Each structure stands twice: as C-alpha cells, then as structure tokens.
Amino acid sequence: xxxxxxxxxxxxxxxxxxxxxxxxxxxxxxxxxxxxxxxxxxxxxxxxxxxxxxxxxxxxxxxxxxxxxxxxxxxxxxxxxxxxxxxxxxxxxxxxxxxxxxxxxxxxxxxxxxxxxxxxxxxxxxxxxxxxxxxxxxxxxxxxxxxxxxxxxxxxxxxxxxxxxxxxxxxxxxxxxxxxxxxxxxxxxxxxxxxxxxxxxxxxxxxxxxxxxxxxxxxxxxxxxxxxxxxxxxxxxxxxxxxxxxxxxxxxxxxxxxxxxxxxxxxxxxxxxxxxxxxxxxxxxxxxxxxxxxxxxxxxxxxxxxxxxxxxxxxxxxxxxxxxxxxxxxxxxxxxxxxxxxxxxxxxxxxxxxxxxxxxxxxxxxxxxxxxxxxxxxxxxxxxxxxxxxxxxxxxxxxxxxxxxxxxxxxxxxxxxxxxxxxxxxxxxxxxxxxxxxxxxxxxxxxxxxxxxx
Numbered sequence: 001x002x003x004x005x006x007x008x009x010x011x012x013x014x015x016x017x018x019x020x021x022x023x024x025x026x027x028x029x030x031x032x033x034x035x036x037x038x039x040x041x042x043x044x045x046x047x048x049x050x051x052x053x054x055x056x057x058x059x060x061x062x063x064x065x066x067x068x069x070x071x072x073x074x075x076x077x078x079x080x081x082x083x084x085x086x087x088x089x090x091x092x093x094x095x096x097x098x099x100x101x102x103x104x105x106x107x108x109x110x111x112x113x114x115x116x117x118x119x120x121x122x123x124x125x126x127x128x129x130x131x132x133x134x135x136x137x138x139x140x141x142x143x144x145x146x147x148x149x150x151x152x153x154x155x156x157x158x159x160x161x162x163x164x165x166x167x168x169x170x171x172x173x174x175x176x177x178x179x180x181x182x183x184x185x186x187x188x189x190x191x192x193x194x195x196x197x198x199x200x201x202x203x204x205x206x207x208x209x210x211x212x213x214x215x216x217x218x219x220x221x222x223x224x225x226x227x228x229x230x231x232x233x234x235x236x237x238x239x240x241x242x243x244x245x246x247x248x249x250x251x252x253x254x255x256x257x258x259x260x261x262x263x264x265x266x267x268x269x270x271x272x273x274x275x276x277x278x279x280x281x282x283x284x285x286x287x288x289x290x291x292x293x294x295x296x297x298x299x300x301x302x303x304x305x306x307x308x309x310x311x312x313x314x315x316x317x318x319x320x321x322x323x324x325x326x327x328x329x330x331x332x333x334x335x336x337x338x339x340x341x342x343x344x345x346x347x348x349x350x351x352x353x354x355x356x357x358x359x360x361x362x363x364x365x366x367x368x369x370x371x372x373x374x375x376x377x378x379x380x381x382x383x384x385x386x387x388x389x390x391x392x393x394x395x396x397x398x399x400x401x402x403x404x405x406x407x408x409x410x411x412x413x414x415x416x417x418x419x420x421x422x423x424x425x426x427x428x429x430x431x432x433x434x435x436x437x438x439x440x441x442x443x444x445x446x447x448x449x450x451x452x453x454x
Contacts, residue, residue, distance in 0.1 A: 032077040032425040035123035035167035037385075039223040041280035043074075043340035043423070048387035050429030053404045055451060056390050057412045062430065062450040063099035067092060069444050071434025072336070072382065073123035073167065074423035076131070081143065082425070083131050084446055087438030089119030091133055092446075093146060096428060099448060103146035110136040112161050112182030117439070122220075123167040123423070127196065134164030134177055138192075140199060150199035154179055154192055161187050167220045170196055176230060176256070178217020184238055189215035189248075191232055193259060203259035207234050207247040214238035215248040219280040219337050223256055224291075224306070230256040231283065231306070233295050235276035236268070244269045249277060251295060251304060263309035267297065273321060274328040275299050279337040286366040287344045294346050294365065298333035301348045303368060313368030317350040317359040329353060331379055336421065340384040340391065341365065342405060347391050349380045360384070360393060362408060372408030376401070381437065383423035394420030394433050396441060400449070418443025 029047035037045050051059075069088035076083045081102065082094045091105040109119040118136070125132045130149060131141040136157045140149040154177075155162035163182035168175050175194040181187030189207040194200060207215030214237035221232045230253070237248045249268035254261060268275045279296030283306065286292055293306035300316030320333045331353045338349035338360075349360040358380045361373040378397035385392045386405055394400045396419035402412040419441040422434035430450040436443025 028079065028428065030427050031079070032075070032427040033127070034076060034125035034170065035074050035220055035423070036222070036280055039169060039171050039225065040283040041220060041222040042282050042284060042342065043383060043385045044342040045387040045426050048426050048429070050451070051388045051390060051426060051431070053389050053411055056402050058451050059412055059414070059431065059449045060452060061414070062448045064448065065092070065094055065099045065101070065446045067444045067446065069119065070421070070436025070438045070441060071444065071446055072121050072422045072437050073434065074383065074385070075425045075432045075434070075446065076124045076126045077425045077427040077432060078126045078143070082432055082446070083124050083126060084434060085120030085122070085124055085133055085135070086444065087119045087121065087436070089135060091120065091124065091131065091141065091146065093143070094446070096430065096448070105141055105146045105148070107133060107135050107139060110157060110163070110182065112163065113185070116182055118163060118182050119438070121165055125168050125170045127170040130196070132168045132170050132175055132196070134166065134168050136163055136182070138164070138168065138175065138177055138194065138199065140196070152194060152199040152201070155187070157182070161185065166217050169221050169223060171223055173197065174202065176221050176223070178219070178221060178232055180216035180218055181213070181238070186213040186238065187216060188213055189217060189234055191217065191221065191230070191254065191259070205254055205259045205261070207252070208237065208245050212237065212245060215245060218276055218278040222281045222283050224283055228256050229262060229306070230254045231281040231293055233277035233279070233281050233297070235278065236271040236274050249275060251277065251281060251293065253306070253309065265304065265309055265311065267302070275320060276328070279334055279339045282339060282341050282346070284341045284365060288366065290366070292365055294339070294341065296334045296337070296339050296348055298328040300333070300350070301339065301346065301363070303365065315348070315363055315368050315370065317348065317361055318352040322353045330381065335379070335381050337383045338380050338393070340386045342386045345371065345405060347384050347386060347405070349384060349393060351379050358395070362405065374403070374408060381421035381441070385424040385426050387426040392424045392426065392431060394422065394424060396421065398435070400424065400431070400433055414449065417447070418445060
C-alpha cells in the first residue's frame, strides 16, 4: 500500500502532468512557427500537404479578425494558435479554426523622429511554450496565457533609436536578433544573442565601429544547424564617412555559439544609395548538393557558396533606383524581404517604380537562370511563401495570389481587400495573412483562407 506521503507525491506528479498536457498545444509537422518557417529562412513549409496545385483554386475566406492596427509580420501558427503583432504594439493569440481571440498583450509603441510611431512590425516566433516578439525591445511571452516572462532593452531607444524591424530567430535555447533603427539616423547596427529562458545577453556583434551609425539588420538571421554558422545581411551606413565601413551592405557569417566572425563579403562598399541587403539570407542546397546562401537586396538577388564565401550569380528584375537616379526607394527593388525557396528554385519579387507594379520570378538556385516570370499590377511590401508546390504573394491591391511553383501557372487569387503588406503563413491546410501597415497603408485585419469543408 502507498504511504500518505507517497500518495500525495504521486498525485502531485499526475496533477502536474495533467496541467502540462493542458498547457502544451498539440504540435504538428505542418506548423509555421516563425517568420521563415524554419532557421534556414526559406519560407517553405515542407510539412504542409493539404494545399496543392490541384485544389488551391478552391480556397475561400474562412474568417477574418480585426486588430487595432495593421499586421505586417507573418503569423506564427503552432497547434491551434495563430499569433500576430500589430503596428500599435499589441500581440494577439487567436484560435486557428475560428479566429476567436484567446489573449492580447500590450507591448506599446514608441515615437521616433521625425514622425514615426512604431509598435510591432516584425513576425513573432514560437519555440516550446514561449512567444518571442521584437519591437523597441525583445519580449518573451507565455504561449498559453500571454503573460510576460521577460523583456530585454538593447541600447537606449529613447536616445539612439534602436528598433527591431527584423523578426527574431530562436533555436537551441537561444534568441538571435538583429538591431535596426526606428529613425535611420544614429543607431549602431548589431546582432545580439540572448538566453531564451531568461533574456540574459550572451554575445553581441557590432556591424559598424563605435560612434558610427548604420549597418542595420532589416531582415532576420539564418542558422546552419550542421556547421553552427549564423548568417546575417546588413544595410547601408546612415552617414557615408571617409574610409569604408566594411560590414555595411554585407553578408556576414558568424559563429552562432560565440559571435566570432567567420567570413564576410561586402556587396556595396561606400553605399550612398540605400542599396541595403534587406531580404533574409536563405540557406539551401543546389540540385548537386552545393551549400548555397541566397540573399536579396535593392539591386537584385545573389547567391554564394556559403562554405567558401564565394559569389556565384546575380539576378536583377527591376531598377534599384527611380528614373533619373538618386537613392533606392521602397518602390524600387524588393521590399520587406520577398524571397522564398523550395525544390531547387528561389522565388523573388521586385518592385518597378515606373510601372507601379512588381515582377515575381522563379530562379534556378544552381545557375541563376530565370525559369518563369510574371509582371503584376501593384507593389509588393511583404514576403513570398511556398508549400505543397504552390507559391503565395500578397500585394497592396489587396489580393493574395498563388502560382504553381514548377512553371508559374496562375492558380488562384483572392478578392480585393485592404492592402497586404504581410507575409502568408501556410499551415494546417490554411493560409493566414495580415493587412495594412500602420500609418503607411490602411487595413488591420488578419485573413484566414481555407478549403471548403468536406
């Protein structure tokens, strides 16, 4: 017979297991837990099989949720939860099947000169039972309740204007995040690595020297799980000074454990035209097994042999600067990281200022050869996504479009709605995408599309 003490102890274990089973959401191989879906940042959900080229035309709006401001980040979809952030600084957790609100966390906003007020632009990331959010600081929230677990301020956002446009990358108990600027005037770019459980800083890599601004990370880093390399891309210096700032407008490979530099390649020395590398560095293998890094910037998309640090090809779909010259704009080249990769192809979109539209293409990852190309009648301000052989992209005409990845055949487009500046998350046979962009574009809904019920 059990003693009273042993009975109580065993009962406590059972009760704890019950509570944990209630807290832990069901995990599925077709989840979309972070911006790039996985640490390679390819925005390819290899586990999603319900949506295919032969049925995607049947997609219809399942539900919509109205937030209090625009949603530009890609939703994190884990189990029965979809988590998004909004431009007014709120984090929402919703039920995937119905759009029912489960909780809201108020992260707040911060003002940046000359006239920006920013809340949450970037995609959240879910790892284990924690939601990680980047805004003017880094936050860890409980997935079940939305309660804050920790927060970490980097730099001095009140004075030096640090802000995270780029989503965090979480893996192996660590959070990797790239620091950018809310005002693009005096922030010193850097990569930070934190302990995921506590928010304790582990290391920092600065991209420009002290008392210099720029070299910001506009896109999230990627992680090579085999080699332990962390890859980042950086933007231009905010002020061009005598002498070259060697890590601005560059691809950088770091040791993920220590932050030590492995190799770097500066694409635009002395960049005075805002030719940022503003797309996530995607990690993939070519058809012959070569380890590739592919990253887009304002003047097109490039590939490197990521072990040798050697450039392989460069493709440009549209001019990087407006007619007559000057600096690159949001309407020239790619904006908000419109890249994805799957099955030996890289998918890339690039705005064309003069035509008020954009080009979207599939590119052979090994060679840089364009396999298919479409010109679309509106700008893109959000990333591409791919799953089940289908590529998705939303434009500011309010339409979400889908093409067959293999040959570019148009398969489906949604009815027009509010401008789409967010990236689609494709998970559980559904597509989730946000609308609006705060003060820049109207709209504040999360849209959920699905196939008709059987």
